[in-house]
Amino acid sequence: MQKMETEDKIYEDNAKNAFNKVSTFAEYDEVHNHYKNTAETYDKMTASLNYNGPKDLLKELFEVGMKCDWKILDVAAGTGILGRELQLNGCFNIDALDCCQQMLDKAKEKNIYRELICSKVGDGAVLPIGSNTYDAVVMSGAFFPEHLQTDSYLELTRIVKSGGLIGNIHRKSILKHPNYLGLSNFIKSYEEENIWRLIKEKVTKNYYNGVDGMLQVFKIL
């Protein structure tokens, strides 16, 4: 019993250190290497953090009309924590996308996703996905320094059908990071161009371990 508690404490400390470390990355390559090297222990570390983001996001998405028979893409899916929640809610038509093959390999072991797509989002990358393919794109923990940035919405809005949804939850504080300073203007400009409507925006308590989260849901027009 005591050994287990000690191990849990080690994972919790490692997770906090990993999160602090990831926040300091200034280059995408550092992010990529980090996940490559921590894919094996990611789930255990995250479990020690009381990570509520995925559940909170799905609750809001179902409230605004997401259905379980929809074709859903989990973007920055990692090892499949959000996908697992979707599956527990009865959603089975789900694909995963992430730029780190090692994270996707861990997700594959869980038999959650139909397709696993290894691709970077943002920086001008064109996703290997046709336009209007998905009913919903969901993301948890995708917005983080040098992870997905505002420009990721250029491609994500292309692959979601009209009437579909994009739901995103992340730590609230990262919005102060230079990566996201243009986000609210970008959201407004897409509303003005009738590409989407921001239909839900909410600060969530306890995204993980008492840290505030920010949740946004967009309806594609």
Ligand SMILES: C[S@@+](CC[C@H](N)C(=O)[O-])C[C@H]1O[C@@H](n2cnc3c(N)ncnc32)[C@H](O)[C@@H]1O
């Ligand atoms: C904090 S993890 C979140 C994983 C999962 N969604 C969760 O909630 O546990 C961030 C994930 O984003 C992926 N990622 C980071 N930048 C990316 C990018 N530009 N394009 C695609 N995936 C990216 C990483 O490989 C990693 O798996």
